[in-house]
Amino acid sequence: MRPTSVILADFDYSAPKSLEEALKEKKERKGAYILAGGTDLVPKMRGQVIKPVHLIDISGIKELDYIKEQEGEVRIGAATKISRIIDSKVKIGILLEACEKLGNPLTRNKATIGGNLCNASPAADTATPLMVLGAQLVLKSLNGERVVPVENFFVGPGKTVLKEDEILTEIRIKPPEDGAKAKFVKVGLRKADAISVVNCAVLLKFQRGIVTDAKIALGSVAPTPILTKEAQKILIGNKLSEELVEKCAQIAANEAKPIDDVRGSAKYRKLLVEGCVKKALRELMEG
Numbered sequence: 486m487r488p489t490s491v492i493l494a495d496f497d498y499s500a501p502k503s504l505e506e507a508l509k510e511k512k513e514r515k516g517a518y519i520l521a522g523g524t525d526l527v528p529k530m531r532g533q534v535i536k537p538v539h540l541i542d543i544s545g546i547k548e549l550d551y552i553k554e555q556e557g558e559v560r561i562g563a564a565t566k567i568s569r570i571i572d573s574k575v576k577i578g579i580l581l582e583a584c585e586k587l588g589n590p591l592t593r594n595k596a597t598i599g600g601n602l603c604n605a606s607p608a609a610d611t612a613t614p615l616m617v618l619g620a621q622l623v624l625k626s627l628n629g630e631r632v633v634p635v636e637n638f639f640v641g642p643g644k645t646v647l648k649e650d651e652i653l654t655e656i657r658i659k660p661p662e663d664g665a666k667a668k669f670v671k672v673g674l675r676k677a678d679a680i681s682v683v684n685c686a687v688l689l690k691f692q693r694g695i696v697t698d699a700k701i702a703l704g705s706v707a708p709t710p711i712l713t714k715e716a717q718k719i720l721i722g723n724k725l726s727e728e729l730v731e732k733c734a735q736i737a738a739n740e741a742k743p744i745d746d747v748r749g750s751a752k753y754r755k756l757l758v759e760g761c762v763k764k765a766l767r768e769l770m771e772g
């Protein structure tokens with residue numbers, strides 16, 4: 486019989502009030518985990534997938550919780566909750582679409598955008614929109630900061646380029662230029678409150694009806710979210726047509742390298758990729 490309650494392994498806990506304090510703790514306490522909303526971390530602790538010796542709770546650090554415009558970019562603090570991003574009506578439609586489809590209202594009120602990225606699930610819903618937007622991530626340690634394109638952030642399932650003493654502090658997004666169109670499509674096992682079996686983000690730029698730049702990102706079809714280098718390339722220099730949409734979707738499905746898991750087989754996922762890319766491109770063609 487499954488136990489009805491789980492006793493978590495012992496751990497120490499601290500709740501620094503400033504980023505500086507949090508960075509000091511991250512450096513000093515080897516093996517400590519950052520706790521943001523806890524919606525990924527706590528279930529993993531309950532399932533004994535991880536047993537942190539120390540949690541550094543950043544949810545009370547105000548300097549990590551903001552949405553602002555600066556130097557032509559939208560800048561979002563890593564500990565900003567998904568619900569706050571939705572309420573802000575930030576003018577980046579594709580990110581809003583993904584946030585609105587993440588989990589359920591309770592989850593969105595706890596979950597942070599930084600946690601969604603640092604958890605490094607191939608299915609993370611904000612990852613693919615941020616990839617097509619070319620977002621940059623600010624990683625800080627006591628030694629300084631570095632800025633990494635989101636497409637270079639993920640290394641494998643649950644793994645990122647974050648170093649032991651670093652914290653993700655900010656997500657920087659250049660809003661798409663006028664005339665660009667973008668779409669996020671997600672398929673889960675239910676209509677709401679479901680992890681993506683496949684998700685897909687597409688961003689296209691046009692000049693007189695011709696595609697001048699194209700980005701297509703896929704989630705939950707490889708060890709990390711991916712940009713489909715070949716599929717996006719065939720759109721550039723062409724006008725969207727039903728024939729081109731079909732061809733692009735097939736190439737995207739070939740680029741996907743999914744596995745079988747509890748949410749779907751690899752074969753099913755490839756079919757979903759084709760369907761999701763077609764749906765996104767058709768909507769962009771019509772809209």
Ligand SMILES: Cc1cc2nc3c(=O)[nH]c(=O)nc-3n(C[C@H](O)[C@H](O)[C@H](O)COP(=O)(O)OP(=O)(O)OC[C@H]3O[C@@H](n4cnc5c(N)ncnc54)[C@H](O)[C@@H]3O)c2cc1C
Pocket residue numbers: 518519520521522523524525526527528563564586587588589592595596597598599600601602603604608609610611647651652653654678679680681
């Ligand atoms: C019921 C339910 C439904 C869900 N549905 C979805 C869904 O539809 N789509 C989806 O994408 N996800 C979903 N999730 C997963 C989860 O809610 C999201 O990934 C969420 O954004 C994680 O954010 P968090 O603040 O809770 O992260 P946490 O759980 O606090 O942290 C996650 C990981 O990131 C690390 N971390 C967090 N912030 C930082 C930082 N600033 N710097 C360095 N490391 C950091 C933590 O140490 C931990 O390893 C769901 C979860 C639940 C429980």
